[in-house]
Amino acid sequence: MDGETPVARRGKRPKSGAPVVDRALSLLAAFDEEHRALGLADLSRRAGVPRSTAVRLAARLREWGALERDERGRYVIGLRLFEIASLAPRSHGLREVALPYLEDLHEVTRQHVLLAVRDGAEALLVERLSTRGAVEIAYRVGGRLPLHDTGVGIVLLSGAPPELLEERFAELSPAEGAKLRRRLADTRRLGVAIFDRRKPAPVSSVAAPIHDHTGTLVAAVSVVVPAGAARPQAYEQVVRATALAISRGMGLRRP
Structure with missing residues (x-):
């Protein structure tokens, strides 16, 4: 949303040059109860990563099943995460x-x-x-x-x-x-x-x-x-x- 401060609900904004896994996790942490579906711009801003990085990592997370796209093209959490979480x-x-x-x-x-x-x-x-x-x-x-x-x-x-x-x-x-x-x-x-x-x-x-x-x-x-x-x-x-x-x-x- 316009004017929203970069936020990651679980964990801090990754530093420049942070490991890829930290940046990927920051994308997942961008989702919360009030933000279940995010466009690319919102995902990038809330995760605190450059748009180009968000595009690349989101694509990889989609391939793995951690993210999906809804009917409006927004990113949502994928069922693969539910599958993994159920094993905790x-x-x-x-x-x-x-x-x-x-x-x-x-x-x-x-x-x-x-x-x-x-x-x-x-x-x-x-x-x-x-x-x-x-x-x-x-x-x-x-x-x-x-x-x-x-x-x-x-x-x-x-x-x-x-x-x-x-x-x-x-x-x-x-x-x-x-x-x-x-x-x-x-x-x-x-x-x-x-x-x-x-x-x-x-x-x-x-x-x-x-x-x-x-x-x-x-x-x-x-x-x-x-x-x-x-x-x-x-x-x-x-x-x-x-x-x-x-x-x-x-x-x-x-x-």
């Missing part, structure tokens, strides 16, 4: 184990059911089951969620390494930091987090941690319900039970 062990193995339990939770609650993992300082949504007519939410599979501002994010943050926690606290005011510390402590103690959001529609999220065979927190599952439709606490037991069942499926042997 942190999402595929987890999703394979979790899906039957997520489906049961969805059947019981008839609400949005989310499964997320932590990727650095963000939560990455790896599965979402929804019911037609359910409350509006902005979450999509493959989308990223803030750790401090979602139910699954709070659960994942409660098991994050100390250095990440300290970075987060440093960004907050003393009062906000104290509130977050209490929320994380309650989440660890209770094994569940309840989080309310106002946008895009008022919702409450009830989330619980999933652990692997070593007891490490590896994911979070949640139910997202309309605010005021039912007390969020009414979902705590079933969400905890789902998280425990998935954890046992991941090899956890302790209660």
Whole structure:
């Protein structure tokens, strides 16, 4: 779009003379939720590479299947990337184990059911089951969620390494930091987090941690319900039970 600053959502603009692979990755990183289809000029600008370089690399990425062209000739992400991404062990193995339990939770609650993992300082949504007519939410599979501002994010943050926690606290005011510390402590103690959001529609999220065979927190599952439709606490037991069942499926042997 006119006047837009060069942006790469994941990663920095490549320096002049950067390796070809860095420039190719910068083209892929130019796409995001708001920019799913890009013309050549936008692709070049957002990736921070010369137009001639964008032409050459985009052609090679199309040959490999990482990029495709839509009916208007714009570049879009290709299915080959979906094929490769589906092999990621942190999402595929987890999703394979979790899906039957997520489906049961969805059947019981008839609400949005989310499964997320932590990727650095963000939560990455790896599965979402929804019911037609359910409350509006902005979450999509493959989308990223803030750790401090979602139910699954709070659960994942409660098991994050100390250095990440300290970075987060440093960004907050003393009062906000104290509130977050209490929320994380309650989440660890209770094994569940309840989080309310106002946008895009008022919702409450009830989330619980999933652990692997070593007891490490590896994911979070949640139910997202309309605010005021039912007390969020009414979902705590079933969400905890789902998280425990998935954890046992991941090899956890302790209660």
